Amino acid sequence: MKFIVFEGLDGSGKSSLMAALEKELQKRQIQFHHTREPGGTRLSEEIRNMILRKEGPAPTSRTELLLYEASRAQHVDEVIAPKLRAGQWVLCDRFTASSVAFQGGGREIKESDVHALNDFATGGLKADLTVLLDLSVEESRRRRQGRGEANGESEDRIESEADSFHEKVRQSFLKQARADEKNWLVLDAKNTPDVLFQQLLQVLSERKILV
Ligand SMILES: Nc1ncnc2c1ncn2[C@@H]1O[C@H](COP(=O)(O)OP(=O)(O)OP(=O)(O)O)[C@@H](O)[C@H]1O
Ligand SMILES: [Mg+2]
Numbered sequence: 092m093k094f095i096v097f098e099g100l101d102g103s104g105k106s107s108l109m110a111a112l113e114k115e116l117q118k119r120q121i122q123f124h125h126t127r128e129p130g131g132t133r134l135s136e137e138i139r140n141m142i143l144r145k146e147g148p149a150p151t152s153r154t155e156l157l158l159y160e161a162s163r164a165q166h167v168d169e170v171i172a173p174k175l176r177a178g179q180w181v182l183c184d185r186f187t188a189s190s191v192a193f194q195g196g197g198r199e200i201k202e203s204d205v206h207a208l209n210d211f212a213t214g215g216l217k218a219d220l221t222v223l224l225d226l227s228v229e230e231s232r233r234r235r236q237g238r239g240e241a242n243g244e245s246e247d248r249i250e251s252e253a254d255s256f257h258e259k260v261r262q263s264f265l266k267q268a269r270a271d272e273k274n275w276l277v278l279d280a281k282n283t284p285d286v287l288f289q290q291l292l293q294v295l296s297e298r299k300i301l302v
Contacts, residue, residue: 092175093300094216096186098264099224100257101250102234103280104287105184108224111288116180119301124174127184128162132169135162143247152198156208159190163212172216187213188221188267193249196263197256219300222291223268226280228257 095112097105109125116123129139142150142158150158163186174181187209195205226234235250268275276294278287295301 092178092180093219094171094175094181094183095300096183096188096218096221097224098185098188098192098221099280100226100228100231100261102231102238103224103226104234104284105224107284108222108278108287108291109182109184111284112182112291115288115292115301121180122178123180123182124170125182125184126166126170128166128186128189129159130162131166131171131183132162134169135166138162138165143249145245145248145251149248152194152200155198156190156194156200156205159194160208160212163187163190163209167213167216172214183218186218186221188223188264191267192260192263196259197252199259218274220295220298221268221275223264223275223277224280224287225261225265225277228254228261230281231257 097109099105113123113125128135129142130136138158138161141147142155142162171181171183190209191202191205194200195202232254235246239245265277268277276291278290280287282290292301
């Protein structure tokens with residue numbers, strides 16, 4: 092069993108790359124569970140709504156971080172850890188690195204505080220690989236708008252932040268990847284979906300994650 096996390100700005104192609112990997116796992120008859128943060132359990136999805144909705148009261152930065160961590164603790168206990176124990180792969184759309192990037196980088200909460208809360212919420216569980224789809228803020232906005240127009244969805248509370256916020260988030264992701272190269276893979280999200288998938292497969296094989 093392996094725990095693979097996908098990170099990157101909104102619209103960077105996380106869902107698309109996850110879907111491609113899932114097809115490959117199916118082909119190889121490897122059991123997996125697809126999940127996301129914030130969310131992944133009924134309670135965590137309720138917390139997700141409290142975090143991302145634009146109507147209703149908005150949390151302050153510290154409350155926002157704690158809501159993410161509460162949803163994460165439930166997610167780890169109820170879904171991620173049990174699935175891994177049962178031998179399944181878990182593919183997760185965002186995890187601890189997003190809290191470091193959005194609440195640490197974007198909201199400028201002290202990084203050591205975010206790390207401490209991440210450790211508490213996960214009980215120390217770490218991904219076998221964190222895949223960062225690195226994309227410029229400009230391109231991220233373009234893709235989000237394209238997708239929003241296509242399915243009539245409007246931006247959530249975090250997506251609505253200024254470009255300067257998303258730039259800090261991007262730089263934090265890159266910094267985290269540089270600080271922990273052996274557990275991260277940085278992909279240039281401007282590549283085609285097919286190239287990105289081939290790059291991911293190659294690294295999964297080189298690192299003996301998928302053999
Ligand atoms: N490699 C790519 N090149 C060009 N466009 C892409 C690529 N991957 C995905 N897209 C397009 O960009 C948009 C966002 O892709 P996707 O939904 O996979 O991103 P995401 O990171 O999951 O976004 P979100 O965080 O909002 O869920 C979609 O319209 C998708 O078709
Ligand atoms: Mg997605």
